[in-house]
Every structure is written in C-alpha cells, then in structure tokens.
Amino acid sequence: MKQKLSLLFLLATSALLLAGKVLVVKVLRSNLLAKPDFLSASLAPMQKGAKLELIEMQGNWYLVRNAVGLKGYVHQTAVAESKTNLSGIIPGKKGASEEELALAAKGFNEGNEKKLRGSKGYNFADVDWVMDWNIANTALAAFIREGKLK
Numbered sequence: 001m002k003q004k005l006s007l008l009f010l011l012a013t014s015a016l017l018l019a020g021k022v023l024v025v026k027v028l029r030s031n032l033l034a035k036p037d038f039l040s041a042s043l044a045p046m047q048k049g050a051k052l053e054l055i056e057m058q059g060n061w062y063l064v065r066n067a068v069g070l071k072g073y074v075h076q077t078a079v080a081e082s083k084t085n086l087s088g089i090i091p092g093k094k095g096a097s098e099e100e101l102a103l104a105a106k107g108f109n110e111g112n113e114k115k116l117r118g119s120k121g122y123n124f125a126d127v128d129w130v131m132d133w134n135i136a137n138t139a140l141a142a143f144i145r146e147g148k149l150k
Contacts, residue, residue: 021053021054021081021082022051022052022053022054022081022082023051023052023053023054023062023064023074023079023080023081023082024049024050024051024052024079024080024081024082025046025047025048025049025050025051025052025074025078025079026048026078026079026080027048027077027078028047028048028131029045029046029047029048030045030046030074030078031043031044031045031046031137032044032045032046032064032066032070032072032073032074033072033073033074033137034072034073035073036058036059036061036063036073036075037073038075038137039137039138039140039141039144040073040137041137041138042136042137043070043072044066044068044070044072046066046074046078050066050067051067051082052064052065052066052074052079053065053066055071058073060075060076060077061073061074061075061076062074062075062076062079064079
C-alpha cells in the first residue's frame with residue numbers, strides 16, 4: 001500500500017511539473033503525430049517556432065497540444081523548452097534575418113560561409129527542390145514495408 005501511494009505521489013508530482021510547460025518547434029518543419037512513432041499518421045503539420053503545450057513524456061516522445069487544441073506526439077529532437085528572455089525590452093536589431101535563416105537551413109554558418117565567399121558554382125536549386133518534398137508518413141511506411149527495409 002505504501003509503495004502504491006509513493007508511486008501515485010510521484011506520478012502526480014511529475015504531472016504538476018509538466019503542466020503548463022511550453023515547447024517550441026526547433027526544426028524547419030515537422031508533423032504532429034497520432035502515435036509516438038515516426039511513421040505514424042500525421043495529424044497536423046508544424047513549422048519552426050510553433051508553440052506546443054507539454055502534456056506528458058513517454059520516453060523520447062512528448063504528448064503535446066498545439067495552438068488549436070489538437071493533441072498528438074512529437075519527438076524530443078524536434079522541440080526545445082521555451083525560454084523567456086528580456087531581449088524584447090532592449091532596442092535594436094534582434095535575431096537573424098530571413099536570409100540568414102534560409103542560409104542556416106541549407107547548412108551555412110559563419111565558418112563555412114567565409115570559406116565559400118567568392119567561390120563560383122554553388123547552385124542550391126536542388127536543395128530547394130528536396131526541401132519542398134512533402135511525403136506522407138503513411139506512404140513512407142508503405143515504401144519501407146514493401147521494400148522490406150529495416
């Protein structure tokens with residue numbers, strides 16, 4: 001009986017600590033999934049910066065609620081805990097420009113930008129083409145099954 005009460009207390013405490021935590025999508029795009037599985041059906045697309053309410057943790061997966069109240073799963077690698085900062089009260093430019101974000105998404109950072117500056121022959125049309133692909137998880141799961149991939 002004492003063990004059951006201890007377990008119940010631990011679960012209740014964990015739920016209280018998680019309640020109200022806000023996660024932010026840190027990848028360019030992802031999906032809110034029906035089950036804690038990468039090949040699960042997508043419930044809704046998510047873009048970088050979207051805020052999610054943490055409901056429960058299940059291993060490396062989070063059960064979350066999105067802005068419109070839809071519940072689903074997201075992998076921990078796609079989100080970060082929201083941090084509040086005071087940068088909004090400081091005047092001046094804040095954050096990265098849209099161009100800087102686009103370059104970062106293509107793998108550019110300050111170090112490799114210096115190496116490539118002035119070089120010719122870099123065409124990112126193919127990268128943009130791949131980034132525009134949107135393959136449904138169900139189609140991907142069928143491809144893996146049919147091809148007997150592991």
